[in-house]
Amino acid sequence: MEDMLEDTVLVNLRINGKPHELEIPPHTSLLDLLRDDLNLTGTHMGCMTGHCGACTVSIDGRVAKSCITLAATLGRAKITTIEGLTKEDGTLSAVQHAFWDEAGFQCAFCAPGMLLCTSELLEGNPDPTDEDIEKALAGNLCRCTGYQSIRRAVKAAIASNKQAAE
Amino acid sequence: MSLYPVFARPRSLDQAGEVLGSLSSGAMIIAGGQEVMPSVNYGMLMPEVYVDIGQVKELRGITEADGAIHIGALTVHRDVQDSDVTRSQVPLLAYAAAQVGGGWQVHNRGTIGGNIVSMHPLYDIVPSLLALDAEVDVLKDGTVDRVSLSDLMKDASHGLGSEALLVRVVIKPMPSGAGWAYEKLKITAGGYGSANAAAIVAMDGDKIASLRLVVGAVSELPQDLSQVLSNCFGQVWSDSLASALEAKVCDAISNPLSDHQGDGNWRKAMAGVVARRAVAAAIAKAR
Numbered sequence: 142m143e144d145m146l147e148d149t150v151l152v153n154l155r156i157n158g159k160p161h162e163l164e165i166p167p168h169t170s171l172l173d174l175l176r177d178d179l180n181l182t183g184t185h186m187g188c189m190t191g192h193c194g195a196c197t198v199s200i201d202g203r204v205a206k207s208c209i210t211l212a213a214t215l216g217r218a219k220i221t222t223i224e225g226l227t228k229e230d231g232t233l234s235a236v237q238h239a240f241w242d243e244a245g246f247q248c249a250f251c252a253p254g255m256l257l258c259t260s261e262l263l264e265g266n267p268d269p270t271d272e273d274i275e276k277a278l279a280g281n282l283c284r285c286t287g288y289q290s291i292r293r294a295v296k297a298a299i300a301s302n303k304q305a306a307e
Numbered sequence: 308m309s310l311y312p313v314f315a316r317p318r319s320l321d322q323a324g325e326v327l328g329s330l331s332s333g334a335m336i337i338a339g340g341q342e343v344m345p346s347v348n349y350g351m352l353m354p355e356v357y358v359d360i361g362q363v364k365e366l367r368g369i370t371e372a373d374g375a376i377h378i379g380a381l382t383v384h385r386d387v388q389d390s391d392v393t394r395s396q397v398p399l400l401a402y403a404a405a406q407v408g409g410g411w412q413v414h415n416r417g418t419i420g421g422n423i424v425s426m427h428p429l430y431d432i433v434p435s436l437l438a439l440d441a442e443v444d445v446l447k448d449g450t451v452d453r454v455s456l457s458d459l460m461k462d463a464s465h466g467l468g469s470e471a472l473l474v475r476v477v478i479k480p481m482p483s484g485a486g487w488a489y490e491k492l493k494i495t496a497g498g499y500g501s502a503n504a505a506a507i508v509a510m511d512g513d514k515i516a517s518l519r520l521v522v523g524a525v526s527e528l529p530q531d532l533s534q535v536l537s538n539c540f541g542q543v544w545s546d547s548l549a550s551a552l553e554a555k556v557c558d559a560i561s562n563p564l565s566d567h568q569g570d571g572n573w574r575k576a577m578a579g580v581v582a583r584r585a586v587a588a589a590i591a592k593a594r
Contacts, residue, residue, distance in 0.1 A: 146313040167314035189348040203415040209344035280410015
């Protein structure tokens with residue numbers, strides 16, 4: 142069984158559409174991999190316990206807290222960070238634009254979680270209720286307590302998506 | 308032994324069992340990482356070997372077999388909430404999985420297996436599983452044995468042991484017409500409740516035919532108080548019965564937790580409150 146033990150782990154991650162083959166130490170968190178190895182510093186380091194949501198990324202289409210995700214367990218995952226939300230031409234996505242318009246950020250430390258959770262919510266449910274919105278955002282703490290403007294921003298994104306669909 | 312942890316990726320259940328059997332207690336099973344990583348980040352846990360069980364197919368999926376629901380240990384809370392099987396057959400568990408703290412991010416990665424084997428007094432899944440008389444399949448020394456979850460929980464200080472692996476949870480569907488409720492009293496910031504209760508009730512007309520009640524987050528382990536409340540059978544739910552039930556539950560909590568979620572005497576009192584609310588809500592739902 143000794144031959145099963147690896148000192149380093151090879152992962153093949155597709156991050157914001159770009160393939161990355163990385164040989165990493167087993168204890169590397171996804172947060173450290175993104176920030177330290179790839180310089181994707183839009184993913185924020187907050188509590189390191191999974192409470193605050195500032196380190197949120199999307200793994201295979203589902204939001205996750207990167208500080209409590211061991212990178213070596215991800216194999217061939219597709220990862221989207223806050224940098225990957227922007228459209229290819231560099232313009233803001235509908236969700237980003239709505240947060241901009243409605244002042245959904247004050248310090249923006251919580252932006253990764255708020256934006257990625259809202260994006261996942263609206264992909265699966267174009268017309269969420271207030272309760273759906275609260276559930277989707279429950280894993281994020283805004284330390285400026287700007288929750289009302291965040292809620293307005295989500296509603297503005299819903300309206301803008303509906304307008305675009307018409 | 309290296310200064311840094313090493314990594315093992317078994318590809319099958321057999322391989323996982325062999326790897327775990329060959330390693331010392333410094334080995335740590337990792338799946339979603341939601342239980343392990345916060346402790347690693349704060350230096351409270353320093354695994355020598357991570358055993359990543361994410362590639363073991365036998366641990367995945369929610370299926371129905373032999374009149375029971377099988378939930379693979381790697382099933383994440385989000386899938387327990389959303390699966391048609393759990394929602395229709397064990398709605399109490401589907402609802403409880405949605406009450407786990409940490410939001411979608413944790414629900415997307417945290418697994419039912421990790422939640423059980425951590426044996427954390429404040430977690431949300433086990434009270435419902437105990438009320439449902441769940442069993443678990445455990446791999447140890449090359450064989451998979453089925454044991455009742457309540458037996459497994461009795462030795463919480465030792466847990467499963469580092470050489471064993473929880474394979475799946477096996478639950479009988481809830482009887483049709485049964486009422487159910489999970490009440491979580493949350494008064495602090497963060498994801499934990501200060502007291503919670505899972506109840507399943509069957510009614511015979513307006514009388515209580517049977518009652519399962521498990522109270523969690525108030526003592527070291529969730530407590531199954533169904534026996535204590537057997538005198539409710541055959542009775543009509545009323546204000547006086549509700550008060551009597553609340554008092555009995557409080558009395559049954561002999562050694563309440565005192566922590567960030569509240570002090571012991573208050574927790575004892577709240578155990579009665581959540582129990583009363585859960586039973587009342589379950590009766591309202593029963594047909």
